[in-house]
Amino acid sequence: MSPIFLSILQVILVMALAPGVSWFIKKLKGASQNRVGPALGQVYFDLIKLFRKEMVVSETASWVFHAAPFVLFASTLLAAGLVPFFWKETLLGFAGDAILLVYLLALGRFFIALAAMDAGTSFGGMGSSREMFLSSLTEPALLLSFFAFSVHTKTTSLQTMAASLGSEPLTATLFFTALIFGAMLIVTLVESARIPVDNPATHLELTMVHEAMILEYSGRYLALIEWSHQIRQLLFFSLLANLFFPFGFYLLKVFALALLVGWIEIHSAKLRLFRVPDLIAIAFVLALLSLLGQLIIGRPS
């Protein structure tokens, strides 16, 4: 099959798989609380139902409110076109790199954060303010992780980065990849709005971040937002899986990571909003240490 076909198929598969990964974490949480948890079909039915429902749009909302879900979904799909999931071929790897990935995700966030303020409620403003606050601290940590990686690989192209570790003995790179892995794992927790950063299951005003932002959305738009959120989560899991574990079966790796994230979610309490910067600072320091370690211990050849 031609690479273009494969890479388009890959994006479609990712769209289909993303809700499944969310289901897996929900099921894990259910099991930890002695509940059965939802059936696999439930996450998909939820999306389908949302797509069919009538929406209520605020009377103060402008076109930004209508445009934001589409921009978010499109930019997330575009970002998914940059990341290797099942195969090494990516749809847009020739036209962009890790930096573009970070900024594309920022584009979607920018619009959703604006749309949150469009309805003129204090919830929207609060969610928007918090989300932008957290993301502006996370972004440098994520970029520095990529840069620490690229000092080794001499490129910021995600395809090449993903392929690079496979060609080296694991022990040679373990030290610095472990540190970057730690940094990116924390970033993943923030970006996919998981405990200990954000609680995806709450609607309590003191704790909401992401949910407060999309409180005014319903129906089809909400479905688009939820779905792109799930795709973004899978995108980060795949980055972790393919950058740091260049062996093994992709689906297994992703679900193992979902298990890890679910385990963290089960075993930790949500942090206070103003403690989250400390956690992100840890991610930044880990990436910094990895960079420093590469320079002190062994110059990349």
Added chain:
Amino acid sequence: MITSLFLLQLALLVFGAVAGFLCRRSEEQANWAVHLSAVFAGAVGVIYSLTALTGGRSFDLGFFSISPVGPLRLAIDPLSAFFVLVISFLSTVTSIYAIGYSRHYQGDGRDSRIACLGFLYNLFILSMILVVTARDAFYFLIFWEVMSLVSYFLVVFEHTKPEARQAGIFYFVMTHAGTALIAAAFWLLFIETGSFSFDAFRLHANNLPSVVKNAVFLCALAGFGTKAGLVPVHVWLPRAHPQAPSHVSALMSGVMIKTAVYALIRFLFTFLGEIPLWWGTLLLTVAILSTLFGILYALMEHDLKRLLAFSSIENMGIIFLGVGMAAVFTSLGEPLYAGFALIAALYHLMNHAFFKGLLFLGAGSVLSQTHTRNMEQLGGLIRKMPWTAGAFLIGCLAISALPPMNGFVSEWMTLMALLAGSGFDGEGLRFFTPVLASLLGFAGALAATCFVKAFGITFLGSPRSSHSEQATEASVSMKVGLGILSAGCVALGISCGWMIPLLNRAANSALGYSDENLFSFSRQGFLVSPAGMSQISPLVIFFTLAVLLIALVVLLGKGVYRIGPSWACGMPALSPRMQYSAIGYSKPMRRVFSFLYRPTRRVEVEEEGHDLLRTAQRFEVKIEPFFEKILYRPAVQWISRLSERAKQIQRGHIQLYLSYIFITLLLLLIFVRMS
């Protein structure tokens, strides 16, 4: 042909300067005359500078000669042509905009305010064009001074406001301190070379003793840094820029501060020969400080134009990151990387002129309709001013470096230039350049936060005051101005593969390389970083995004929806005052960076005998201006104490002054006799 077009541009600007005074009868006519001639002058400038840049043509004019300093030489090489292009383009657009905007200065006809504004405005553009084309230190300084003075008068144009006068004084003092340092730098070069001509500086560049070289560099950096608004000599910028009329603010932030970049590039790569590595790292340090402090203070602003002015400091920082990396690579002897870094800086410079011009003009439209710059009084303007809002949104996207806008492209290039530095030894480059790159990313993310706030509070939600409730869309000429710049922001983003070759030539001539085909960072619309580190294609991204969006909208459509009130937690209705405020929005940042901001808050509550029955509440939060406190207040105190001392000898008796003269004469006679 270029020569005559150049002279035509100068003539049109001179005509524009006096045209207002010729139309004494009608303010309306005066308005059209001064701004239309500026539009034509700008268009002419765009034509000849583009011809010079694409065709590689240049000219060199010598005018009347005064004996000690030589003739007035005006010349264009690719670097000057690039700056003339940016200045001319932006001034064309601001002049179109000004036709509508200046109407509110048209008044009773008693004083010729339009004529004055037109005089200063045209002279301002003229002086900028002359600054970047002068080839002689003496005339450069004269034009530089004219530019500073005229912009001072434009800052205090609304002189009835006390804050405008205060900002004016601040600007006046600081810009002259800067000019003194620039003059010192040129004077040192004059002593060494015996000439004011730039050519002489270039020829003697490699014979300069290193002490002189370092002194010249430091003077030039401090002097031009003051004009460029680099931290810590930036404090005049957020005061002065917002006070000028908005189209002038756009020019000041968009191009005037860039003339300092032009001059510093000349000094670094032409006048000073071999540059030591620490110059580059010093530049990078100053640049990253400006980037971070600029955006951190912009975040705390709720005055729309002051916010934009602070963000100009950030963007000057990004430009200087590029210039700094170019200096680093030049001293490492890596022409390819140096060219890439300088092109990144020049591209960001041009992009910043576009989007900051757009944002200032947008803020001007808001100001002219609502008569306030305070974001806390605004809100919901997207319904009243849809065109202005759309244009402002594009500006916000571009300045937050979001793809596929132009800001993203130049920020990507700057990041790549920084990352390339990690492949070289010396001064900790290997470690610090990736860290600088991530800090640049941090600044980008903070800029996104800042502009979500700026757009969200100003244009979205419901109106917070009657000013914003009664606003209407701006006039046609203002919309045209905004439209051109918005289109430019998108076009410069997606067409970067074709813009880069234009910049190649400017960077080539700035760095003094003669190989025309040295730089090839673009291939078929792709942007390729040196050594194959990475490539992007904003064009592909733009079209994929557009196709995806269209497909989604066609497939899904808006769906069925009904309009209802926003959810009010079960309360009867929402009031606009329940919305998040600009101060509230930036609260998390204020808390996390409290070590820098040192916020103080004051809450006043009026109660009616019971804690819960509050009749009124006042909330005030202030942040401490860090640099003012540690640098400027002590300096001002020191100077006033010194002048108190100096007053001792000024007693006001004529006899005393006569004796001073006598003593001076005596001392001079002794001095002459001795030597």
